[in-house]
Amino acid sequence: MKESQPAAIYLKDYKVPPFLIDKTELTFELDESTTVVTSKLHMRRNPTSTENTAPLVLDGGEDVKLIAVAMDDYVLPEGEYQLVDNQLVITATADNFILTCETLIEPQNNTKLEGLYRSSSMFCTQCEAEGFRHITYYLDRPDVMSVFTTTIIADNEQYPVMLSNGNEIERTQTEEGKTAVVWHDPFPKPAYLFALVAGNLEVKNDTFVTQSQREVKLQIFTEAHNIDKVDYAMEALKRSMRWDEEVYGREYDLDIFMIVAVDDFNMGAMENKGLNIFNSSCLLASPETTTDDSYLRVEAIVAHEYFHNWSGNRVTCRDWFQLSLKEGFTVFRDQTFSADMHSATVKRVEDVSFLKTAQFAEDAGPMAHPVRPASFIEISNFYTLTVYEKGAEIVRMIHTLLGAENFRKGSDLYFERHDGQAVTCDDFVAAMEAASGVDLTQFKRWYSQAGTPQVRVIGEYDESQQSYTLRLHQDTPATPGQPTKLPSHIPVRVGLLDQAGNPLSASLDGQSANEHLLELSQAEQVFEFTQVSSKPVPSLLRGFSAPVKLSYEYSSTDLLLLLSADQDGFNRWSAGQQLAVNELSQLIEQAVAGQTLSLESQLINGFNSLLVDDSLDPAMVALILNLPSQAYLSELASEIHPNAIKQARQYLKAQIANALESEFAQTYQAHRLDGEYRPDAQDIAHRSLKNLALSYWLETDSAEAKLAVVEQFESANNMTDQFAALSIAVHADHPQATQMLDAFYQQWQDEPLVVNKWLMLSAGREQENAIDNMKSLMEHEAFDLKNPNKVRSLLGGFGQNISAFHHVDGSGYRFLADQILVLDKRNPQIASRLCTPLTRWKKMTPSLSTLMKAELERIMADQLSKDVYEVISKSLA
Ligand code: 0A1
Ligand code: ZN
Numbered sequence: 001m002k003e004s005q006p007a008a009i010y011l012k013d014y015k016v017p018p019f020l021i022d023k024t025e026l027t028f029e030l031d032e033s034t035t036v037v038t039s040k041l042h043m044r045r046n047p048t049s050t051e052n053t054a055p056l057v058l059d060g061g062e063d064v065k066l067i068a069v070a071m072d073d074y075v076l077p078e079g080e081y082q083l084v085d086n087q088l089v090i091t092a093t094a095d096n097f098i099l100t101c102e103t104l105i106e107p108q109n110n111t112k113l114e115g116l117y118r119s120s121s122m123f124c125t126q127c128e129a130e131g132f133r134h135i136t137y138y139l140d141r142p143d144v145m146s147v148f149t150t151t152i153i154a155d156n157e158q159y160p161v162m163l164s165n166g167n168e169i170e171r172t173q174t175e176e177g178k179t180a181v182v183w184h185d186p187f188p189k190p191a192y193l194f195a196l197v198a199g200n201l202e203v204k205n206d207t208f209v210t211q212s213q214r215e216v217k218l219q220i221f222t223e224a225h226n227i228d229k230v231d232y233a234m235e236a237l238k239r240s241m242r243w244d245e246e247v248y249g250r251e252y253d254l255d256i257f258m259i260v261a262v263d264d265f266n267m268g269a270m271e272n273k274g275l276n277i278f279n280s281s282c283l284l285a286s287p288e289t290t291t292d293d294s295y296l297r298v299e300a301i302v303a304h305e306y307f308h309n310w311s312g313n314r315v316t317c318r319d320w321f322q323l324s325l326k327e328g329f330t331v332f333r334d335q336t337f338s339a340d341m342h343s344a345t346v347k348r349v350e351d352v353s354f355l356k357t358a359q360f361a362e363d364a365g366p367m368a369h370p371v372r373p374a375s376f377i378e379i380s381n382f383y384t385l386t387v388y389e390k391g392a393e394i395v396r397m398i399h400t401l402l403g404a405e406n407f408r409k410g411s412d413l414y415f416e417r418h419d420g421q422a423v424t425c426d427d428f429v430a431a432m433e434a435a436s437g438v439d440l441t442q443f444k445r446w447y448s449q450a451g452t453p454q455v456r457v458i459g460e461y462d463e464s465q466q467s468y469t470l471r472l473h474q475d476t477p478a479t480p481g482q483p484t485k486l487p488s489h490i491p492v493r494v495g496l497l498d499q500a501g502n503p504l505s506a507s508l509d510g511q512s513a514n515e516h517l518l519e520l521s522q523a524e525q526v527f528e529f530t531q532v533s534s535k536p537v538p539s540l541l542r543g544f545s546a547p548v549k550l551s552y553e554y555s556s557t558d559l560l561l562l563l564s565a566d567q568d569g570f571n572r573w574s575a576g577q578q579l580a581v582n583e584l585s586q587l588i589e590q591a592v593a594g595q596t597l598s599l600e601s602q603l604i605n606g607f608n609s610l611l612v613d614d615s616l617d618p619a620m621v622a623l624i625l626n627l628p629s630q631a632y633l634s635e636l637a638s639e640i641h642p643n644a645i646k647q648a649r650q651y652l653k654a655q656i657a658n659a660l661e662s663e664f665a666q667t668y669q670a671h672r673l674d675g676e677y678r679p680d681a682q683d684i685a686h687r688s689l690k691n692l693a694l695s696y697w698l699e700t701d702s703a704e705a706k707l708a709v710v711e712q713f714e715s716a717n718n719m720t721d722q723f724a725a726l727s728i729a730v731h732a733d734h735p736q737a738t739q740m741l742d743a744f745y746q747q748w749q750d751e752p753l754v755v756n757k758w759l760m761l762s763a764g765r766e767q768e769n770a771i772d773n774m775k776s777l778m779e780h781e782a783f784d785l786k787n788p789n790k791v792r793s794l795l796g797g798f799g800q801n802i803s804a805f806h807h808v809d810g811s812g813y814r815f816l817a818d819q820i821l822v823l824d825k826r827n828p829q830i831a832s833r834l835c836t837p838l839t840r841w842k843k844m845t846p847s848l849s850t851l852m853k854a855e856l857e858r859i860m861a862d863q864l865s866k867d868v869y870e871v872i873s874k875s876l877a
Pocket of ligand 1: 267268270271304305327
């Protein structure tokens, strides 16, 4: 264990920076061995700071070597500055001065992928959240915004492409025969948005004409072998630029917008001003190598990073506690964009399903934190589902409470008030309030309270009065550091159906309508509907109008009615899920008790009518027929029995498959497409239903289905169908699964992104000796511990391998813990994310819980990074 444990920092301790940096001039002399960075910072004391005698404290890193530091032209001798805990401290400063720093760094040895590092043959950067301090000493905090001019000096043969933020303003040859390129970004920005790229790259060029008729140059750069896979991203970029103009009135502001794909990247992508850097897995797409899901992800992430230009860059965060200011809002923006590009209901179901599975689990675990955390040890650990997805739900609720028109007024006011500033979540809400007149005082608890509110609903119909009462009760469970909670302001969209499934109009507060928005703000509240002509079935929380766990005692008949007839497409899906959850819960109980599973599924009839109804969107049918995942059922469980959940799902799926065998076979045939692959909503919908039908059909043990799987695998003209066939075969233990996996690798061994899918599937394959299989995969030529995508594929896939990961002898947990310890020495961010499955130990059934805890304790005993230390220590607390 460490001698001194890393300390937490607190939101309540925030102080404005004592110094500001008006201009930042950087020079990089890039070299294979040592890179020299010279910075000239035009600094002054901050007039709004009360600390007017405070020393100048600049952030650095253990990997930054200081060569010289000067104030104006005075080179500071050693006694006139100090290096303490990676910070450079200078006590005597003027009110206005230029600080010059020369530092040495070694990007080629940077394994953490923070700051300047190498990926394949290029140099690239990642500076969010606190990466810039690994480049040079700086005021590395988002409320210090500066105008950057960057000079890159490098060998022109090796690095013909040299990029940074803003516009290229100069290109010259140095006396040593190198090329020097100067970039200038006129928009003040915090250091986390700085970027630099140098390499031998190909480019795809395009243009976009903005609403005010300015022509913007668009460029996407990749290594030569990938340049044929950027067309889809380019089109997605242009769609995003247009959408942001139309929906938010936001126009792009520089004359050039660049995106670069890199293979080694800790996250998905980064919104650096004018120079986005993408994990190649989130940018490249081609029909043969990319699945539908990945196409949609590329589009969403391109949009997300582009949207940050306003929500994040022009208006940025005051401090990292406010991360959701930019992330929650930007996720909401990209979700709405994708909904507009494709099917809104499908998109909503996918987003909510993810939220309820993964974010709800986070909110119920040891790392639970408010959307605006009050403290952290390592900010990298707070790029979470809570900050991103729950943060987006908060913005969505504001949209619901204000209405589209007022919301747009609010966003206009927010951008107008705060352009060029670093602000807080409170500032965002204040703009929304000012523009709409809606009071969001209580609503703001969503930012400060962790945990998922639970809403219990009871409905009562009074026939004689023709009235219907809904009684809503809310409470939020305790979370670490927050034992008690106050009531939240929860928008609940409600509609009523009659017993035949028709919409039932009702009057609430004198308003007669088919749908109402209830605002639940007290612990318990009663809503009284009148003029209700018959006994209703309530359709509650339509569109998932708030991120809460809602419970209502529905009968199976009610749920089947909602499934077949609700006007709200989202709630049809939700009813189907609830029915399936109810049945699966019974089966899980039987499995836990060691009984033979038995159940007459009510889903069969409901599913049957969906399968034969041609008027429905096939994508929605596929979503409804997709049984609740292992992960979602684990989230719902009070005690997790992984094998019982797996058994229950298999039993139910087989029962449905056998009962509807011919329907699945027919559906499979009916939704096959000929012709060229297109990643549009319609074709994606057909493929998703066809492949879902295939997976059920194969459960029946039909020889025809087995043939169909192989046939699809061999003849598919796109990765969606080929990979679907392969994963169906692997998960159903098809007799040819091994051959297919081998053939797939042979076919795609030169396409790293496809190989990653193969790694994931191979690691997830349930078989004897799974750990030995993992060990040989780690030795396989396809694997590389240095590449985050490969690590995520392999170890992420292993987490899905129920029998191996949750093996009763603890070997699965031990294997993961071993990898975490190895990775923590190289790349703490990646190591820290891999800890997530182990943090759920308290919810596991006791025998597994003890084994998980033992591994957490073993990790804790090692010398750890701040990242892993924070997650493990909080998990054990
Ligand atoms: N702001 C980026 C996410 C991001 C965060 C940290 C990174 O490096 C550790 C990289 C990217 C986004 O929201 O897309
Ligand atoms: Zn983002």
